[in-house]
Amino acid sequence: MTEKPSSVAGLGKVRLSQDRVAGLTLIAVSAFALWASSDLETGTLRFIGPGMMPKLLAALVGVTGTILLVQSFLMSGEAMPRIPLRGPLCVLGGILAFALTVQSVGFAIAAPLLAVIAGLADRDMRWIELLGFAAFMTIGCILVFKVGLSLPIPVLIIPGIIQY
Amino acid sequence: MDLLSNLALGFSTAMSLQNLGLAFIGCLVGTLIGILPGVGPIATITMLLPITFGIDPVGALIMLAGIYYGAQYGGSTSAILVNIPGEAGSVVTALDGHAMAKKGRAGAALGISAIGSFIAGCVATVVIAALALPLTDLALRFGPTDYFALMVMGLVFAVVLAHGSVLKAVAMICLGILLSTIGSDLETGQARMTFGSLHLADGIDFAVLAMGIFGFAEVLRNLEGGEQRDVIKGTMGPLLPTRDEIRRSIAPILRGTGLGSVLGMLPGNGAVLAPFASYTLEKKLAKRPQDFGKGAIEAVAGPEAANNAGAQTSFIPLLTLGIPPNAVMAIMVGAMMIQGIVPGPQVMTESPTLFWGMIASMWIGNLMLLVINLPMVGMWVRLLKVPYRLLFPAILIFSCIGIYSIDNNPMDVVFTGAFAFAGYLLIKMGFEPAPLLLGFVLGHLIEENLRRAMLLSRGELSTFAENPVSLILLIVSVGLLALSALPSLRAKREKVFVED
Numbered sequence: 001m002t003e004k005p006s007s008v009a010g011l012g013k014v015r016l017s018q019d020r021v022a023g024l025t026l027i028a029v030s031a032f033a034l035w036a037s038s039d040l041e042t043g044t045l046r047f048i049g050p051g052m053m054p055k056l057l058a059a060l061v062g063v064t065g066t067i068l069l070v071q072s073f074l075m076s077g078e079a080m081p082r083i084p085l086r087g088p089l090c091v092l093g094g095i096l097a098f099a100l101t102v103q104s105v106g107f108a109i110a111a112p113l114l115a116v117i118a119g120l121a122d123r124d125m126r127w128i129e130l131l132g133f134a135a136f137m138t139i140g141c142i143l144v145f146k147v148g149l150s151l152p153i154p155v156l157i158i159p160g161i162i163q164y
Numbered sequence: 165m166d167l168l169s170n171l172a173l174g175f176s177t178a179m180s181l182q183n184l185g186l187a188f189i190g191c192l193v194g195t196l197i198g199i200l201p202g203v204g205p206i207a208t209i210t211m212l213l214p215i216t217f218g219i220d221p222v223g224a225l226i227m228l229a230g231i232y233y234g235a236q237y238g239g240s241t242s243a244i245l246v247n248i249p250g251e252a253g254s255v256v257t258a259l260d261g262h263a264m265a266k267k268g269r270a271g272a273a274l275g276i277s278a279i280g281s282f283i284a285g286c287v288a289t290v291v292i293a294a295l296a297l298p299l300t301d302l303a304l305r306f307g308p309t310d311y312f313a314l315m316v317m318g319l320v321f322a323v324v325l326a327h328g329s330v331l332k333a334v335a336m337i338c339l340g341i342l343l344s345t346i347g348s349d350l351e352t353g354q355a356r357m358t359f360g361s362l363h364l365a366d367g368i369d370f371a372v373l374a375m376g377i378f379g380f381a382e383v384l385r386n387l388e389g390g391e392q393r394d395v396i397k398g399t400m401g402p403l404l405p406t407r408d409e410i411r412r413s414i415a416p417i418l419r420g421t422g423l424g425s426v427l428g429m430l431p432g433n434g435a436v437l438a439p440f441a442s443y444t445l446e447k448k449l450a451k452r453p454q455d456f457g458k459g460a461i462e463a464v465a466g467p468e469a470a471n472n473a474g475a476q477t478s479f480i481p482l483l484t485l486g487i488p489p490n491a492v493m494a495i496m497v498g499a500m501m502i503q504g505i506v507p508g509p510q511v512m513t514e515s516p517t518l519f520w521g522m523i524a525s526m527w528i529g530n531l532m533l534l535v536i537n538l539p540m541v542g543m544w545v546r547l548l549k550v551p552y553r554l555l556f557p558a559i560l561i562f563s564c565i566g567i568y569s570i571d572n573n574p575m576d577v578v579f580t581g582a583f584a585f586a587g588y589l590l591i592k593m594g595f596e597p598a599p600l601l602l603g604f605v606l607g608h609l610i611e612e613n614l615r616r617a618m619l620l621s622r623g624e625l626s627t628f629a630e631n632p633v634s635l636i637l638l639i640v641s642v643g644l645l646a647l648s649a650l651p652s653l654r655a656k657r658e659k660v661f662v663e664d
Contacts, residue, residue: 036357
């Protein structure tokens with residue numbers, strides 16, 4: 001995966017400024033936080049209410065975002081780098097699969113599942129090697145966390161048969 | 165003498181069989197993970213945080229300190245052997261360390277870095293012990309107004325010393341504090357920005373955030389790179405430096421230790437400057453400055469000592485004032501909170517065994533690194549050759565089970581994934597995650613102290629100007645911020661960080 005220096009995110013050959021994306025993101029976050037904290041009482045300087053800090057900070061985030069946005073129009077900065085999707089999708093998919101299975105089926109299944117799904121992120125994955133390594137890691141983690149530290153982690157649950 | 169009896173108490177705590185064992189395991193696994201290319205000390209500590217949960221507070225902190233030193237040491241080892249610095253601090257080590265390794269003197273580079281780090285560690289431990297009492301006394305006299313100003317100054321330092329854009333660092337700090345306000349309000353108990361979620365009512369879990377934006381986001385970033393590892397082939401050479409090399413290194417080590425000890429105490433990650441400062445100083449003083457960059461042992465010894473001294477004295481603001489100066493110390497705060505200890509000046513008086521035990525264990529940890537790790541260099545080299553395609557699934561499995569075990573809640577794992585993606589996007593937009601974490605950790609303290617200060621002054625903002633301590637701190641902050649915006653200084657600041 002070699003990245004060409006000229007490659008940019010976005011449509012066609014439009015060069016997207018990194019600062020512009022950053023500024024717009026901060027403004028969006030700020031707007032969202034202002035909306036989320038709108039029901040909280042601001043209070044006065046003497047009796048600061050629960051809403052003052054969130055609103056103040058959201059506003060500050062918005063101000064920095066606006067400055068970044070304005071700056072991006074005044075001077076040319078770096079371009080927004082390309083964001084490959086394959087890596088994040090596979091890794092996050094694996095994490096999600098782990099979260100969904102760890103409590104219902106157990107760690108002994110969830111961990112290899114995570115390794116296999118996340119492993120898709122690498123095009124040159126050698127599967128036998130990965131499976132072997134995942135098995136080794138799974139057993140290692142069971143020994144450390146369940147046996148060694150005696151944390152209550154469900155290792156393998158097959159309803160009616162095994163509950164460890 | 166007070167200092168001696170305190171240190172005696174510390175050593176009797178740290179020398180118990182259990183704590184010695186924990187320090188040993190901490191140093192070992194810290195090195196083991198920290199040496200992996202692309203895994204810095206912050207990611208190492210967050211990954212290993214869960215294994216300390218079941219241990220009593222003293223033991224857990226001793227182990228964490230061990231993990232920290234191990235990770236630091238691992239970072240310099242991979243910098244010397246593979247030329248991949250795990251953190252900003254070992255960038256300088258990589259320059260001449262790797263050049264030495266190419267000349268077949270890898271062993272000597274590792275040896276002098278371990279010896280330099282050990283000497284620096286010994287001195288820094290004494291500095292911490294000596295400064296702990298007076299600084300704690302001072303901190304206990306601080307009111308909420310002073311505390312608020314102190315934290316503002318810490319955050320300003322963090323902005324000034326951050327890489328890249330000042331504006332973006334400010335945005336990250338604000339975002340971090342904003343994230344910290346999610347959850348129940350400290351005074352009224354009202355749910356803030358939780359969207360009715362019970363999971364968010366307790367606020368965002370520190371370990372979840374840290375693991376997401378540091379651990380996992382780093383995995384995502386590393387996955388992109390067609391990474392190139394330049395693992396040293398051929399001979400390592402003897403581990404012990406020659407007599408001549410030792411003679412040339414002594415003065416740089418001592419100067420580096422001094423520089424590092426002072427810079428490490430600065431709020432806002434002053435420690436990161438220490439190796440750069442030491443390198444520059446040694447180059448100016450050297451008889452043959454033209455050798456620098458081509459494998460000069462002075463350029464390994466000085467910066468390594470400075471790095472380690474700074475890493476250690478950065479505990480001072482945390483232990484005495486309760487204010488973490490950098491992201492690693494922010495993680496230490498998180499770890500202490502999980503153990504039920506609120507960092508601050510009261511720790512020393514309320515649990516002296518913990519306080520002095522931890523300080524004593526710093527020295528023990530440094531000694532252990534010297535004794536354990538040098539003979540194991542061969543094994544570390546083999547570890548460096550594990551390809552990333554196997555490394556990242558292992559990191560993921562280990563971290564996921566760790567996150568799950570915090571609360572036995574799979575939702576935490578989902579949140580970590582979400583933060584990882586957010587952190588990855590932020591990095592792409594040119595933001596640094598470290599100031600965000602610092603803001604997040606200090607958020608509660610800042611809000612609490614501001615509210616208290618305002619209540620005491622009946623809503624008069626002038627209280628910050630009337631109070632001499634807070635006035636000075638705030639003037640320093642404003643001055644620094646203004647200076648960092650000056651174009652000439654900006655250019656210099658970029659030059660300092662240009663190498664990473």
